[in-house]
Amino acid sequence: MGGESNEGEMGLNHGDDQSGISRVGMPLYAKSDPFFSSTDWDPAVNVGGFSSSHYPSLAMDNPGMSCFPHYHQPGSGSGYHDMPASLLPFGDCGGGGGGHFLGSDKKEESVGRLVRAGDGHQVSDDVVLGGSSNRKRRQPEAESQWNKKAVEEFQEEPQSQKKQKNDQSKEKMNKESSQSEEAPKENYIHMRARRGQATNSHSLAERVRREKISERMRLLQELVPGCNKITGKAVMLDEIINYVQSLQQQVEFLSMKLSTVNPELNIDIDRLLAKDLLQPRDRNTPTLGLNPFARFQGTIPNISTPTAPQYNSLPQASNNSRNNTSCFCHHFKFSYTFF
Amino acid sequence: MASAYNPIYTDVPEKDVFALHFLQTLSNLRTQNSFSSPDNKTSDRVKKIKKAAYVSMARAAGGANRLWSRSLLHQAAKRNNKNVRFLRRKRRVTWLMRRRSNRGDPIEDVAAERLRNLVPGGGGMETSKLMEETAHYIKCLSMQVKVMQCLVDGLSPK
Numbered sequence: 001m002g003g004e005s006n007e008g009e010m011g012l013n014h015g016d017d018q019s020g021i022s023r024v025g026m027p028l029y030a031k032s033d034p035f036f037s038s039t040d041w042d043p044a045v046n047v048g049g050f051s052s053s054h055y056p057s058l059a060m061d062n063p064g065m066s067c068f069p070h071y072h073q074p075g076s077g078s079g080y081h082d083m084p085a086s087l088l089p090f091g092d093c094g095g096g097g098g099g100h101f102l103g104s105d106k107k108e109e110s111v112g113r114l115v116r117a118g119d120g121h122q123v124s125d126d127v128v129l130g131g132s133s134n135r136k137r138r139q140p141e142a143e144s145q146w147n148k149k150a151v152e153e154f155q156e157e158p159q160s161q162k163k164q165k166n167d168q169s170k171e172k173m174n175k176e177s178s179q180s181e182e183a184p185k186e187n188y189i190h191m192r193a194r195r196g197q198a199t200n201s202h203s204l205a206e207r208v209r210r211e212k213i214s215e216r217m218r219l220l221q222e223l224v225p226g227c228n229k230i231t232g233k234a235v236m237l238d239e240i241i242n243y244v245q246s247l248q249q250q251v252e253f254l255s256m257k258l259s260t261v262n263p264e265l266n267i268d269i270d271r272l273l274a275k276d277l278l279q280p281r282d283r284n285t286p287t288l289g290l291n292p293f294a295r296f297q298g299t300i301p302n303i304s305t306p307t308a309p310q311y312n313s314l315p316q317a318s319n320n321s322r323n324n325t326s327c328f329c330h331h332f333k334f335s336y337t338f339f
Numbered sequence: 340m341a342s343a344y345n346p347i348y349t350d351v352p353e354k355d356v357f358a359l360h361f362l363q364t365l366s367n368l369r370t371q372n373s374f375s376s377p378d379n380k381t382s383d384r385v386k387k388i389k390k391a392a393y394v395s396m397a398r399a400a401g402g403a404n405r406l407w408s409r410s411l412l413h414q415a416a417k418r419n420n421k422n423v424r425f426l427r428r429k430r431r432v433t434w435l436m437r438r439r440s441n442r443g444d445p446i447e448d449v450a451a452e453r454l455r456n457l458v459p460g461g462g463g464m465e466t467s468k469l470m471e472e473t474a475h476y477i478k479c480l481s482m483q484v485k486v487m488q489c490l491v492d493g494l495s496p497k
Contacts, residue, residue, distance in 0.1 A: 209467065213447070216470035219349070223477050237450035240473065244457050247480040254487040255388040261494050 349471065351478040352399060358486045360395035367391075390415060392483060400479040407472050408479075410460025 217236055221227045224243045230236050368391050394415045397408035447466070454469060455461035458476050461469055 212467040213470065216467055216474070220470060220474050220477075223474055233447050234450060237447060237454065240477075241450065241453050241457060244454070244473065244477060244480070247477065247484060248457070250484045251392055251480065251487065252385075252389055254484065254491055255392055256385045257491050258487065258494070259384040259388050261491055 349475045349478060351475065351482060352401070354482055354486060357396065357399045357479075357482050358489075360399040361392060361483070361486055361490075364391040364395040390418075392487065396479055396483040399483075400475070405472065405475055406464065406468075407458050407460045407476050414459065 214233075217233060220240055221230070221236060224240055227236065227239050230239060365388070368387055393411055397411040397415075400408050451466050451469060454473060455464070458469065458473050461472065464472065
């Protein structure tokens with residue numbers, strides 16, 4: 001596919017993101033989108049650092065074919081039913097460079113957007129703008145009115161090109177007008193705007209954030225028992241909260257039980273080691289093997305001078321040494337003198 | 340769409356780590372108590388044991404590596420009027436910025452607030468980070484519960 005070769009020569013270079021988007025392949029919606037035709041999908045996305053010299057090559061690659069594979073065929077239909085007929089003739093597109101406007105920014109989140117020039121008269125402007133090597137934020141004059149109000153000035157805001165006025169995306173813009181300030185990341189998250197959704201950087205960042213949250217929700221769902229059937233964030237979150245509360249209550253209850261069982265708190269570690277008390281009796285919990293205690297048999301006789309252990313002296317010890325074994329040796333040294 | 344970033348690390352040490360930490364904190368408790376009044380009220384003792392459980396759990400789960408454990412240890416140390424210093428990574432995003440970026444779904448915001456109150460140290464975290472911490476916290480809590488259950492079983496008279 002011609003598109004793929006373009007992508008190869010672009011040389012995606014972004015931060016440390018190895019497993020990230022190493023290739024902007026077919027978008028995920030490709031499979032489900034009925035209007036997506038794989039033959040003319042053009043990954044005209046500027047991902048990562050991208051010098052303007054690549055631009056003409058990219059532009060010239062699709063001379064005859066329209067630059068906007070999704071949108072240029074009114075029959076096969078994008079979702080935009082009010083596509084003006086003036087969009088079709090792209091003779092003055094200048095070889096199809098068009099409004100393939102790619103957003104890239106070195107520091108911030110790089111977002112690529114599929115762009116559509118509207119109504120013909122912006123096309124030349126876009127070509128000019130595209131050809132220049134200026135990467136700073138620009139406000140193209142030919143901009144629909146409602147887009148202007150949604151555009152914000154951020155310093156590190158990646159470039160954005162406005163879409164043609166469209167009811168569908170307009171709704172999206174109004175819905176997602178909340179700003180989301182993302183902290184500057186060193187790993188670039190490359191996103192591609194879905195069809196029919198706003199390509200404003202805010203909404204994209206918002207979507208990234210929402211996906212992060214849903215991914216973690218899935219993780220939590222596996223942890224909390226009996227939550228496989230639940231769908232929906234609110235119910236799921238309630239379940240999680242209940243579970244955490246119940247666990248904390250269990251800790252409290254067990255500590256109460258422990259205090260009554262052993263009033264003087266004279267837990268004989270020797271006896272524990274001998275009897276292997278940490279194995280469960282009649283429950284189906286995984287057993288604790290003898291090995292960890294056997295490990296410390298050798299170190300226990302090395303008893304140094306008794307010290308009065310405090311709560312806070314231990315954090316330093318445990319923070320300094322990442323190795324748990326050495327911690328235990330220290331701890332058992334002075335805790336053992338009292339038996 | 341969005342690329343896959345770093346996998347979420349929620350690894351928790353084995354049960355024996357928790358057990359050992361808990362046991363030695365309990366023994367510390369015992370040495371402390373021997374100097375104070377021997378006839379403790381039950382509620383005091385319970386509270387002390389509970390605190391010991393949480394502190395040992397926080398330490399077992401990787402003391403300063405996790406936000407919730409760090410804040411737990413801070414709280415515990417503050418109650419004893421001791422000052423504990425943790426080596427902290429420089430904060431790139433301030434607390435206020437985080438709060439601002441947390442504005443999202445009102446549905447999930449309410450629940451996130453409740454979660455923040457439950458999980459120690461949840462005040463200054465973004466929602467996604469909060470969920471990571473919750474996952475790790477749940478794992479550690481369940482491990483601690485298992486350890487305590489085994490202990491109670493072992494120590495109770497047959």
